[in-house]
Structure formats: C-alpha cells, structure tokens
Amino acid sequence: MTPATNLLNSLRAIVGTAHFLTHDDPDADLSAWEQDWRKRERGRALAVVRPGSTAEVAAVVKACAAADVSIVPQGGNTGMVVGSTPDASGKQIVLSLRRMQAVRVLDAANLTVTVEAGCVLQALQEACAQSGLLFPLSMASEGSCTIGGNLGTNAGGTQVLRYGNTRELCLGLEVVTAQGEVWDGLSGLRKDNTGYDLRHLVIGSEGTLGIITAATMKLYPMPVAQLTAFAALPSLEAAVALLGLAHQHLSAGLTGFEVMGQFALGLVRKHFPTQQVPFAARARPPQASPPGQRTPANRWGRGAGIVLFWKPPTTNPKPTPAPNWSGC
Numbered sequence: 001m002t003p004a005t006n007l008l009n010s011l012r013a014i015v016g017t018a019h020f021l022t023h024d025d026p027d028a029d030l031s032a033w034e035q036d037w038r039k040r041e042r043g044r045a046l047a048v049v050r051p052g053s054t055a056e057v058a059a060v061v062k063a064c065a066a067a068d069v070s071i072v073p074q075g076g077n078t079g080m081v082v083g084s085t086p087d088a089s090g091k092q093i094v095l096s097l098r099r100m101q102a103v104r105v106l107d108a109a110n111l112t113v114t115v116e117a118g119c120v121l122q123a124l125q126e127a128c129a130q131s132g133l134l135f136p137l138s139m140a141s142e143g144s145c146t147i148g149g150n151l152g153t154n155a156g157g158t159q160v161l162r163y164g165n166t167r168e169l170c171l172g173l174e175v176v177t178a179q180g181e182v183w184d185g186l187s188g189l190r191k192d193n194t195g196y197d198l199r200h201l202v203i204g205s206e207g208t209l210g211i212i213t214a215a216t217m218k219l220y221p222m223p224v225a226q227l228t229a230f231a232a233l234p235s236l237e238a239a240v241a242l243l244g245l246a247h248q249h250l251s252a253g254l255t256g257f258e259v260m261g262q263f264a265l266g267l268v269r270k271h272f273p274t275q276q277v278p279f280a281a282r283a284r285p286p287q288a289s290p291p292g293q294r295t296p297a298n299r300w301g302r303g304a305g306i307v308l309f310w311k312p313p314t315t316n317p318k319p320t321p322a323p324n325w326s327g328c
C-alpha cells in the first residue's frame with residue numbers, strides 16, 4: 001500500500017465514509033470544494049474531508065502532518081482570493097468545517113456566544129436575534145460564509161465603522177494547531193490582560209497557523225430602530241465632509257457609510273437595465289478636465305451616491321438632535 005493510500009484510509013476512518021470524498025469514487029463530485037465561487041480557478045484535491053468535531057479535526061491534522069500532506073481549510077468558500085480551494089497538484093486535502101455548525105453557548109447575561117467554526121453567519125445572526133441580541137457582523141455573503149472563514153480572513157462587512165472587523169468581535173478561540181493539538185482559548189472575559197494573545201495571531205491568518213474550530217464572539221443589544229439615508233453628492237471631498245458631519249451628530253449611532261461611484265452604478269445599469277439609477281434625473285453634468293487628468297468631478301462623475309446606515313443607540317433615552325446637513 002502506498003503512503004497516500006494509507007493516509008486516505010486513515011482519514012476515511014476518522015470522519016466516516018459519508019464525509020470523505022476522493023476522485024477514486026466515480027460517483028463523487030468534488031467540484032464544489034475544488035473551485036472558487038467566481039469559477040476563476042479550479043484545483044484538484046487528493047480528498048475532501050468533512051469532520052464533525054474538534055477531535056476529528058485534530059485527528060485529521062495529525063494524520064496529514066505525519067504524512068507531510070498539506071491541508072486547505074474551507075468554510076463557505078466565498079472568499080475573493082481563492083484561499084479556500086486546493087492547488088492543481090492533486091496532493092492537498094480540503095478540510096471542510098461545514099458540519100461543525102453548532103451554537104454551543106449563548107450567554108445573554110455576558111453578551112457572548114460560543115459557536116463552531118462552520119456555522120453560517122446568517123444562522124448565527126438569526127440564533128442571536130431570537131434572544132433579542134445582535135451579532136453585528138454583516139456582509140452580502142452572510143447566507144453562505146462561515147464564522148471560521150470570517151475569522152480566518154478577519155472580514156469587515158457593512159457595519160465595520162461601528163463594530164470593527166471580525167477581530168474586534170472575538171473574545172476567544174479554539175484552534176487545532178499544525179501539529180494536531182487543540183488549543184482551548186475560548187473565553188468570554190472582556191477584561192483579559194494576561195500575557196500573549198495568540199488569538200490575534202490566528203485571526204486573519206487564513207488557516208496558515210492552525211484551524212479555527214470554535215470561537216466566543218461579542219453580542220450587543222438589538223437596536224430599537226434603524227434608519228438608512230441615501231444622498232447624491234458632487235465629489236468625494238463632499239462625501240468626506242458628510243462623513244465628518246455624520247460622526248459629529250450620530251457618534252456611535254453611525255454603523256455604516258458606503259460610497260458608490262459612477263463606475264459601480266454603470267455596472268448596475270449595464271447588467272440590470274430595469275433598475276432605476278438613483279438621482280439620475282437630478283445629476284449634474286461632469287466638469288471638463290484635461291485629457292488623462294483625474295479630478296474629483298470626473299473621478300466620481302455625476303451624483304456619487306452615499307448610503308448612510310444609522311442605528312440610534314439603544315441605551316440613550318435622550319432624543320438625538322436632528323443632524324444639520326447644510327454643510328454638504
């Protein structure tokens with residue numbers, strides 16, 4: 001028996017036949033794990049393994065380390081940089097975390113949730129909302145991406161202005177190291193100043209330092225209201241001025257601020273011709289500029305859009321003074 005066959009037999013025994021796929025099986029279709037979601041790159045895996053517990057992840061990593069075979073951890077496979085798919089060598093193992101999706105503990109008093117790495121972001125948001133709590137990480141891929149992938153990439157999302165990147169939302173991690181040992185760093189303690197903080201090394205390391213199997217994340221009270229404003233502005237400079245005003249008047253109530261330029265709106269117009277371009281009728285014509293020179297006017301073109309998300313703070317019973325936008 002070859003070393004590769006030995007390894008594959010061990011991996012099959014660890015996760016069970018139902019959760020183990022190779023090209024040797026003519027009925028197995030590995031394409032969903034071998035290709036990035038934009039279908040730009042296609043790799044070839046030695047096998048896809050789908051462990052169901054931290055102990056199984058550790059056993060898989062130990063077996064691969066002993067055989068000197070590299071592993072590509074995969075969550076929802078929604079990443080933009082093809083980090084979660086194997087190369088074309090046919091020698092890498094794809095380790096999918098998607099079976100590990102349990103919400104282990106939701107501690108409403110401590111405002112924390114401990115969740116397994118394969119939990120889909122939207123499922124976590126919904127589980128927290130059922131207890132009246134907000135898990136604020138949010139992005140357009142939330143129906144598919146996983147907490148492990150969010151931590152692996154230190155994802156940002158639409159509310160990063162208020163709540164920070166995924167790093168800022170994480171209080172503790174459970175990680176399987178490259179040797180197959182389990183580091184239990186799960187903790188809901190906010191005021192933790194004990195020594196080195198391995199958590200921050202692992203977050204954003206995309207599986208190069210270990211495989212995240214679970215995490216303790218921060219929660220917030222659910223906001224009582226949410227307002228969204230959409231504004232047309234003549235330049236990026238005006239957008240920056242508007243952001244300054246929004247910070248000044250809304251403080252922590254400001255959760256998001258997104259700028260849409262003409263290029264993005266042009267793509268919407270091209271691919272979704274029935275969509276109405278916002279403010280198109282009231283847009284100013286672009287100002288002339290010397291050929292090749294980018295001025296704020298021709299960089300943003302007509303009516304750069306600003307989307308403002310504003311969540312009034314839940315703890316402040318005083319009414320927020322009405323913002324004065326007249327400076328923009």
Ligand SMILES: Cc1cc2nc3c(=O)[nH]c(=O)nc-3n(C[C@H](O)[C@H](O)[C@H](O)COP(=O)(O)OP(=O)(O)OC[C@H]3O[C@@H](n4cnc5c(N)ncnc54)[C@H](O)[C@@H]3O)c2cc1C
Pocket residue numbers: 072073074075076077078079080083084097117138139140141144145146147148149150151152153154155156157158205206207208210211212213
């Ligand atoms: C429509 C759309 C909108 C998006 N919006 C945003 C956005 O606003 N902000 C943003 O930051 N990103 C955004 N993304 C990119 C992507 O969704 C995020 O990077 C997301 O965090 C990836 O999660 P995933 O579970 O799909 O990870 P995957 O794509 O499966 O993996 C991403 C990386 O993390 C590693 N990894 C996965 N799981 C683990 C684990 N358990 N332990 C260690 N490493 C792991 C993988 O090996 C890979 O290197 C968007 C993507 C799409 C398609």
